[in-house]
Amino acid sequence: MFVGKTTELAFTSCLSSNLKQIIAQVVAKLAEPIEDGRHELDGDNAFFLVMSDHTQPLALRKSECHQRYLDVQILLSGKETFGYSLLPFAALDEDYLAERDLAFSHHVVDEKFVTLGENEFIIFPPGQPHRPLIAPEGEGSPVRKVVIKVDGATL
Numbered sequence: 152m153f154v155g156k157t158t159e160l161a162f163t164s165c166l167s168s169n170l171k172q173i174i175a176q177v178v179a180k181l182a183e184p185i186e187d188g189r190h191e192l193d194g195d196n197a198f199f200l201v202m203s204d205h206t207q208p209l210a211l212r213k214s215e216c217h218q219r220y221l222d223v224q225i226l227l228s229g230k231e232t233f234g235y236s237l238l239p240f241a242a243l244d245e246d247y248l249a250e251r252d253l254a255f256s257h258h259v260v261d262e263k264f265v266t267l268g269e270n271e272f273i274i275f276p277p278g279q280p281h282r283p284l285i286a287p288e289g290e291g292s293p294v295r296k297v298v299i300k301v302d303g304a305t306l
Contacts, residue, residue, distance in 0.1 A: 152235055152281075153274040154265060157181075157225060166274075167306045173197050174223060174272075177299055181227070192299075199299040206231055206286035206294055213255045214262070214282040216240060217275075218248045220300040224283060225272040229294035232266045233273055234259070234282030256280065277303040 155163055157178045163171050173192060177199050180190070187201045206229070214234060224233070241258035248254050259280055266287045267273060275281045286292065 152237070152276075152279060154267070155272050155274075157270045157272060169306055170221070170223075170274075170301060173299060173301055177223075177225070177297060181225075181297065193305075196302045196305050197300070199297050201295075201297050203293065203295050204284060206284050206291040208290060209234070209282075209285050212282050212285050214240070214257070214259045214280050215253060215255050216280050217252045217277055218254075219252045219277060219302055219304075221277055221303050221306065222275045222281070223272055223297075223299035223301070224275070225297040225299070226267045226269060227295040227297060228269055229292055229296075230266060230268050230287045231283065231294050231296065232264055232285035232287045234262045234264050234280075234285060235273075235275065236260050236262050236280040238280075239278060240280050 160175060185201055187203055190199050192198050236259050238260040240256040241260055243254045243256050245255040
């Protein structure tokens with residue numbers, strides 16, 4: 152896991168050059184108004200999703216992981232808390248890895264939390280459990296975000 156700020160990309164020096172380039176490319180595209188939906192970078196190897204969503208209380212959010220894709224989640228507006236673990240799931244409850252590169256589990260080991268604000272991002276490598284769209288407080292609020300999906304094999 153890595154946390155950064157889109158206005159301070161110099162701090163991404165520890166990331167692979169390919170990943171740094173992809174993040175910079177997306178940040179440049181975000182300088183102009185952009186519609187929700189999927190946006191191509193390199194076919195299925197790298198693409199990003201722009202979405203308007205809503206955070207929810209912790210109990211309503213599921214922890215997930217991916218096998219193929221690394222996630223870079225950039226918050227454009229609002230505040231969002233993420234749950235994460237530095238250990239793999241103890242077991243999977245819903246396994247869609249083969250079809251959708253997505254699995255859900257309630258078996259999170261030692262879950263920790265971080266809250267992001269506007270122009271901050273978090274990176275989850277393939278296999279790392281994470282729980283997005285948690286409301287930092289209350290019943291939730293609107294957020295606008297980008298999720299960059301990068302095939303881990305290309306890094």
